[in-house]
Amino acid sequence: MALLGHLDQIFRKIDENASHFVENLAEAVAIESISAWPHKRSELTRMVRWTAEKLRKLGAQVELKDLGEQTLPDGTRIPYPPILLGTLVVDPDYTTVLVYGHLDVQPARLEDGWDSPPFVLTEKNGALYGRGSSDDKGPVLGWIHAIQTYQSLGVPVPVNLKFVFEAMEESGSEGLRGALESEKEGFLKDADYVCVTDSRWLGPSRPCLTYGLRGVSYYHVEIECSVKDLHSGVYGGTVHEAMTDLVYLLNALVTKDGKILIPHIYDQVAPLSPEEADIYKAIHFDVDVYKRDVGCKELIYEEKEDILMHRWRFPSLSIHGIEGAFSEPGQKTVIPRKVVGKFSIRTVPNQRPESVEKHVTDYITRKYEEYGSPNKIRIHSTHATSWTENPYHPHYEAAARATKSVYGVEPDLTREGGTVPVTLMLQEVTNKNVLILPIGASDDAAHAQNEKINRRNYIEGTKLLAAYLHEMGKL
Known part of the structure; x- marks a missing residue:
């Protein structure tokens, strides 16, 4: 050349x-x-x-x-x-x-x-x-x-x-x-x-x-049930446990197929233009190589365009961990007094962080009120824009x-x-x-x-x- x-x-x-x-x-x-x-x-x-x-x-x-x-x-x-x-x-x-x-x-x-x-x-x-x-x-x-x-x-x-x-x-x-x-x-x-x-x-x-x-909105959902950690043999069955509450809430965020269950979370996502659709068609991307690299038997999507769009231009919600829960090898029969669930939403163009935060907070608050637990709940978040x-x-x-x-x-x-x-x-x-x-x-x-x-x-x-x-x- x-x-x-x-x-x-x-x-x-x-x-x-x-x-x-x-x-x-x-x-x-x-x-x-x-x-x-x-x-x-x-x-x-x-x-x-x-x-x-x-x-x-x-x-x-x-x-x-x-x-x-x-x-x-x-x-x-x-x-x-x-x-x-x-x-x-x-x-x-x-x-x-x-x-x-x-x-x-x-x-x-x-x-x-x-x-x-x-x-x-x-x-x-x-x-x-x-x-x-x-x-x-x-x-x-x-x-x-x-x-x-x-x-x-x-x-x-x-x-x-x-x-x-x-x-x-x-x-x-x-x-x-x-x-x-x-x-x-x-x-x-x-x-x-x-x-x-x-x-x-x-x-x-x-x-x-x-x-x-993509941007990221990171959330901490904190639930507190007591003033100290409790022995499950002594107190189990008599207190509303923070971990039970938190697992309920985390399970209400996203389906096994990656659909975010929070209402209105997709409302602000930028529509796909014909020009952008053409870009995805032209990209060189081997789905089988990607699958081997991930090391999983099955992906949520099988078509190249669907995989790339859900990696890049659509929001996703991932649950990252629980602070305060027992995670070491062996057995520990504690009821933690406070646990903090951590999850993030990868945000995309046209999604405003303040709107995403409101949708998330309103949804979790409503779900917890419906659940009926008397435990204390607090939600904290940080954001980086797409x-x-x-x-x-x-x-x-x-x-x-x-x-x-x-x-x-x-x-x-x-x-x-x-x-x-x-x-x-x-x-x-x-x-x-x-x-x-x-x-x-x-x-x-x-x-x-x-x-x-x-x-x-x-x-x-x-x-x-x-x-x-x-x-x-x-x-």
Whole structure:
């Protein structure tokens, strides 16, 4: 395939430097930047500073924005890691792309079931294993390596770039929204487009562009029956038990086939347009591979389109657990004094969190009143809103051309069933088109044991980002 301009040279240079790029990833993975563990807070700051130095060597102006202190549950206060704000201006008249990524990772220990030390990059059968290799240190380094390659060949980077790299994403991006809001008329003002690389392909082998994410409304239903735990042999049969009440309520939320029983919960779901229906028909998705990956005998739906729509564009309700209940091995005949049921609803475009919360609260309250228990009930909730974008925007078209120049195929247009709150946050703060450009594959085990990124995805992904910059330079 003939490539325009200097892109063919850039691709060859990336191949030549592949081993060096893997060494850089090994350095990044070795930094144990776990945001959920307070005792690793210095590692988070170290990771931010390590990345800042990489950007400065490219000629970028870098600010490390202080976020103040975090108060832990025990009252201890520790500093948040700073947010990295970087700017690389090539030409004031060029298009400016805002790039987002994160530098923190999920917890990982060898004894959790890893086959190799999680903070030592280990290559095996074409895959690079290590915590953060796919989520999200590999993609962040892809941007740095793409720019390095342009500069090493004396080819001007075809756009101006702004970078927002945070180190608290895996812990809810605490402090990020306020920091972005404060930069709305400053650092963020000149951004023309936003690109997020914190995602993965739908399958293990075919690239995609992601234009939608479900939101999440998370609920805690707390029921209290007594002032202390009770012995079932002494008190059983004489008290209204909290666990019995809670099981009744949880069973009233959703059917075995996934239908949410809460009235009006589907009323606000965006209707399916003919254009969107065509997108689902065109997506490359193997139902049998998906079924094997899940490890179940039977799915709720058997047709590709039905499965994808119920993963991405329709709400779902999942019951996650019961706090306060006995769950250890062996036998314990306690009646818990208080239990908390936890469930979530993955929300979709047009569903407003406040409306969903009202429907849920009204339904549970009514069901409990009908049930007639005298026990105390409380309902708490938190929300993150869904996000969707126009996949036919010139921004997406440019990314599609870049993808085809690297992989030789048109990317699938996909949504995700999960939630990445920063995507909507960036859309709202900048009021610009936001693209999710996945680098890793679906089987990267991003939050699990043996996280990896395939060498192919890492190196070809760097080419993809270089090609994306090339295409964005034309807009």
